[in-house]
Amino acid sequence: MSKILILSRDSDINNDLISLLSGVGYEAISVETEKEAVSVANDFSPDIAIIDTSIVGINISNICRSLKLQNETNDTQIILLTSKDSPSEEVLVGADGYITKPFNENILIATVNAHLRIKKLLDILYTNNSELAKSLYQLNVLYNISSQLAGTLDKTKLINIMNTGLDKSLNSSLCHALIMNEPQDATLIINSLYPITGALEDALKLRSILSYKSMFETNKLPFDLSIGNIVVEKHIKEQDGLFDLNILSWDCMFSPISTSDKFFGTIEIIRKNEFSGEDSTCFQTVVKQVALPLESALLYEEIQKTNIKLEMLEKLKSEFISIVSHELRTPLTSIKNSLEMMLSGRMGEITDIQDNFLNLAKRNVDRLAGIINDLLDLSKIEAGKMEYRFEPLNIIEPVKFVLSTFENLADKKNIQLSVNSMKEEFNVYGDSSRIEQILTNLVSNAIKFTPNNGKVTVNIEEIKPEYIDTTLFYNDESFKDSDCEFDLGQDYVKITVEDTGIGIKQEDIPKVFDKFQQIESSLSREVGGTGLGLPIAMQLIEAHKGKIWLESEFEKGSKFSFVIPLLRHTRLVTIHKK
Amino acid sequence: MTESIKKKILIVDDEPDIVETLKFLVESEGFESITALDGEDALRKAKEEAPDIVILDVMLPKINGYKVCRLLKFDNKYKHIPILMVTARSQEEDKVIGEETGADEYITKPFDINNLLEKIHLYLKH
Numbered sequence: 001m002s003k004i005l006i007l008s009r010d011s012d013i014n015n016d017l018i019s020l021l022s023g024v025g026y027e028a029i030s031v032e033t034e035k036e037a038v039s040v041a042n043d044f045s046p047d048i049a050i051i052d053t054s055i056v057g058i059n060i061s062n063i064c065r066s067l068k069l070q071n072e073t074n075d076t077q078i079i080l081l082t083s084k085d086s087p088s089e090e091v092l093v094g095a096d097g098y099i100t101k102p103f104n105e106n107i108l109i110a111t112v113n114a115h116l117r118i119k120k121l122l123d124i125l126y127t128n129n130s131e132l133a134k135s136l137y138q139l140n141v142l143y144n145i146s147s148q149l150a151g152t153l154d155k156t157k158l159i160n161i162m163n164t165g166l167d168k169s170l171n172s173s174l175c176h177a178l179i180m181n182e183p184q185d186a187t188l189i190i191n192s193l194y195p196i197t198g199a200l201e202d203a204l205k206l207r208s209i210l211s212y213k214s215m216f217e218t219n220k221l222p223f224d225l226s227i228g229n230i231v232v233e234k235h236i237k238e239q240d241g242l243f244d245l246n247i248l249s250w251d252c253m254f255s256p257i258s259t260s261d262k263f264f265g266t267i268e269i270i271r272k273n274e275f276s277g278e279d280s281t282c283f284q285t286v287v288k289q290v291a292l293p294l295e296s297a298l299l300y301e302e303i304q305k306t307n308i309k310l311e312m313l314e315k316l317k318s319e320f321i322s323i324v325s326h327e328l329r330t331p332l333t334s335i336k337n338s339l340e341m342m343l344s345g346r347m348g349e350i351t352d353i354q355d356n357f358l359n360l361a362k363r364n365v366d367r368l369a370g371i372i373n374d375l376l377d378l379s380k381i382e383a384g385k386m387e388y389r390f391e392p393l394n395i396i397e398p399v400k401f402v403l404s405t406f407e408n409l410a411d412k413k414n415i416q417l418s419v420n421s422m423k424e425e426f427n428v429y430g431d432s433s434r435i436e437q438i439l440t441n442l443v444s445n446a447i448k449f450t451p452n453n454g455k456v457t458v459n460i461e462e463i464k465p466e467y468i469d470t471t472l473f474y475n476d477e478s479f480k481d482s483d484c485e486f487d488l489g490q491d492y493v494k495i496t497v498e499d500t501g502i503g504i505k506q507e508d509i510p511k512v513f514d515k516f517q518q519i520e521s522s523l524s525r526e527v528g529g530t531g532l533g534l535p536i537a538m539q540l541i542e543a544h545k546g547k548i549w550l551e552s553e554f555e556k557g558s559k560f561s562f563v564i565p566l567l568r569h570t571r572l573v574t575i576h577k578k
Numbered sequence: 579m580t581e582s583i584k585k586k587i588l589i590v591d592d593e594p595d596i597v598e599t600l601k602f603l604v605e606s607e608g609f610e611s612i613t614a615l616d617g618e619d620a621l622r623k624a625k626e627e628a629p630d631i632v633i634l635d636v637m638l639p640k641i642n643g644y645k646v647c648r649l650l651k652f653d654n655k656y657k658h659i660p661i662l663m664v665t666a667r668s669q670e671e672d673k674v675i676g677e678e679t680g681a682d683e684y685i686t687k688p689f690d691i692n693n694l695l696e697k698i699h700l701y702l703k704h
Contacts, residue, residue, distance in 0.1 A: 333688035334595040340691045341599065346606040369688050 002116050005044060006030040007037045007063075008052035008081070017050065017108075024109055034058055038066045045072040047119045048112060052081045054101070064094025075122050077115040131278075138282045141169035145286055149293045153300040155179075162257075162267075162290040163191045163235075169282050172269040174247060177257070178208040178230070179265040180222070185229040186265065192234065194241035203245060205230055212266050215256055222263040251275050255287045257294065264294045314383070321379055328372055336365045374532040377437075381539045388431040388543060392567055395426045395435060395493055399458060402439040406447060413452045417443075421460040426493040427567040434540045441533040442497040442560050449501035449558070456499045463494040468563060472549040492546070492563040499559075504552040512550060513538045537562075584610040585702055588629035590620040590646070591664070592638050600633060603691055604698070617641025624650055629659060631701050633694075634681070636665035644679045651680030660701035664689065 004026050006017050014030035021028040029044065031037045034055075041049065049067060053060055060080065067073045079097040097115055099108055145165035152158060159179055166175055174192045181187060188208055190196065196204075209227055216222075247270055254268040267287055275283075339362040341347060343355065350358065380386045403419055410417040439458075446456045504512065512534050541548045546564035587609045589600045594615065601611045612627050614620035617638040624632060624646075632650070636643035643663060650656045663681040683697055 329687045330593055330596070334593065334599055336688045337596070337599040337603070337691050341603060341606075344691070346603070365688075 002026050003044060003046045004028040004112065005037065005041055005046035005049045007049065008032070009055045010052060013052055020105055020108070021112065034063050037063060038070065041067060041073045041076065042070055046076050048077045048079060048115050050079045050081055054083055061094050068094065075119065075126065077119050079111060079115060135278060138169045138278065141165055142282065142285055146289055149289055153293070153297045155294065155297045158290055158293050158297060159189060162286060163189065165286050166269055166283065167191060169286065170269060170271065170279055172271045173250065174243060175267070175269040176204050176208060177265060177267040178212060180263065184224055185231065186223065186225055188230050188232045190232065190234045192243060193237050194243050195236050195239065196243045200243055200245055200247070201232060203248060205232065208266060208268065211254055211268065215266070253280060253283050255284060257287055257291050259291045259295050262295050262298065264291060318383065321376060324372060324376065329369070332365060332369050336362065339365065374536060377536050378532050381536065386543070388434060390429055390431055392427055392429055393432050395428050395430065395564070396421060396424065396460065398432050398435045399439055399460065399495065402436050402443055403458065406443050409447055410456065413447065415447055415450055416455045419458040419460070422462060426460060426462070428493060428564050429567055430544050430564060438537045438540050438562070441537045445533065446497050446499035446501065450499045451501070454500040456497070459496040459498070461494050462566065463492050463563060465490060465492060468492070472551060473547060491566045493566050494561055494563045496559055496561040498557065500557045503554040503556050503558055504550070505554045509550055509552060584608065585630040586610045586612060586627065587698065588612045588614065588620065588624055588627065588632045590614045590632065590638065591635040592616060603695070607695060617643065617646045620646050621649060624656060624659065631698060632659055632661045634661055634663050636663060647679040647681050662697055
């Protein structure tokens with residue numbers, strides 16, 4: 001029923017108006033003073049106030065302002081009952097409508113009705129506006145939550161963000177979330193406006209575990225949870241109040257926190273005021289939004305655990321390598337030294353047969369030491385722990401040095417060992433000891449596999465990348481990580497080690513760079529080795545941004561070639577400046 | 579008289595077998611030898627016996643080889659004694675540490691006895 005307040009000193013007018021308005025079905029009351037009007041209006045919250053301006057001493061603009069400023073009456077429509085001689089500047093302020101005295105009853109009712117319609121429209125507008133504002137606020141909160149959720153992979157933080165978000169957007173009195181921890185216990189996080197009684201805490205525990213179990217009905221529970229294994233974590237906002245069991249009769253919303261394949265817990269929020277449809281949507285959205293990052297957090301946790309395990313394994317591996325390095329080499333040193341000293345004749349004359357067998361033992365000790373070194377090198381390379389001392393150097397120097405160390409061996413087999421170089425200087429950026437290692441490997445293989453009176457030739461030349469035949473590269477899928485794209489503006493030095501040895505069958509060529517791939521041939525077994533030399537050489541060359549490949553003809557000979565980028569002039573200059 | 583005084587070599591290694599081999603080796607070359615099995619003993623003998631050269635293992639009980647080397651090389655009284663560091667490690671970083679501690683030479687196990695003798699003769703000539 002529409003409510004109308006009448007302010008007039010004239011009781012005739014008051015009575016007339018009350019009977020007139022009641023007659024058309026409105027609730028009307030009247031007051032006589034300005035003060036009374038304001039206070040009655042506050043309780044009564046009238047839709048319309050009719051003010052008689054003929055009251056002596058009344059300040060019309062004052063009372064209009066008072067009514068408009070008062071919460072309950074700020075949209076009350078004010079109609080002034082004026083006489084023809086009222087000062088117009090006074091009455092034009094603050095009022096919504098005017099009727100002149102003496103009034104015509106029909107006009108008055110029509111005016112009142114018109115203002116009531118305005119009032120109703122204003123009310124609807126106001127409600128819509130406030131709902132819009134609320135939705136906007138919720139949207140803002142949702143947006144904030146989602147950006148916060150994206151920023152962390154910490155489970156506790158995620159839950160906190162969810163709780164804060166729900167609290168902000170839904171203004172709940174109490175929110176409790178049951179979060180599963182592995183393997184069988186759970187945390188009940190209670191966010192409450194006021195402290196809660198012990199009975200309520202127990203009730204919430206029971207309520208959450210029952211809701212959890214009822215969700216899965218007869219299916220197997222993802223977590224086998226009993227009430228004794230729930231740890232309660234409470235966050236209380238204000239102290240001047242207390243919640244007891246009564247709040248369980250308030251409006252509430254419940255939801256599982258889960259993705260399609262992972263279950264994290266449940267959540268329920270309780271509020272005295274009823275939740276609207278929008279509130280429910282907002283609640284569901286927040287809870288859904290937290291589930292996904294929770295799943296990521298879980299995966300992240302697993303990855304971290306795996307990483308720690310891997311780190312431990314890596315540590316074990318390097319410890320093992322260190323043990324191999326020290327514990328195997330130390331006894332080898334003693335054996336080798338003893339053999340060498342006996343062979344040197346310091347311990348007295350030895351017979352030819354003794355000499356023969358001591359040499360045999362020494363050869364095998366050397367071989368064993370070589371195998372240990374190869375294994376260590378390869379494991380270091382694979383762990384990325386191989387250390388290089390790169391510096392500008394003339395590659396001819398390590399080549400010549402390595403060849404000089406093989407002169408004796410070549411002479412023994414009467415192998416012609418020679419080097420041909422286009423120029424006296426090929427500057428590269430490299431580690432000379434690693435380059436020596438590569439060459440030692442290639443040259444020793446060449447001599448090893450070349451029968452007596454053969455030839456081993458090392459060629460050094462400059463090559464442009466477009467002349468490098470990339471189809472010869474070893475391209476096992478597992479080694480694809482190193483790209484064989486050459487920088488076309490870059491010149492390379494190409495070193496070729498060619499022998500007149502037993503050669504390698506076409507189908508065996510890819511195997512030579514593969515770990516532990518010994519070529520099945522009686523001769524290769526006779527000369528021994530781990531078969532790791534070439535894979536190591538390949539990795540060392542790739543560390544120098546180079547490539548190695550093999551061309552071979554069975555029973556005619558093999559040709560190993562590798563390229564390493566040449567230092568550009570500009571680079572050499574900058575290095576020298578340093 | 580001074581001509582006939584034998585050059586004295588201090589051999590330090592925690593492996594008795596290696597100590598014995600090296601002792602035999604240097605004595606058969608006509609040197610006198612003193613031995614130590616740990617860092618503490620090595621340091622004491624280096625100071626008391628004033629050897630002409632030290633063959634020093636890195637992995638030693640009590641005081642490790644690097645430290646022994648540093649303590650000797652940073653002491654004006656002993657820094658002239660040549661030190662040949664011997665280790666089973668061959669990593670570059672160890673070599674760097676070895677160089678920083680002031681060792682004169684760095685030898686990796688298993689070493690070649692002729693190579694070692696060559697180095698000893700080289701440093702004794704100085």
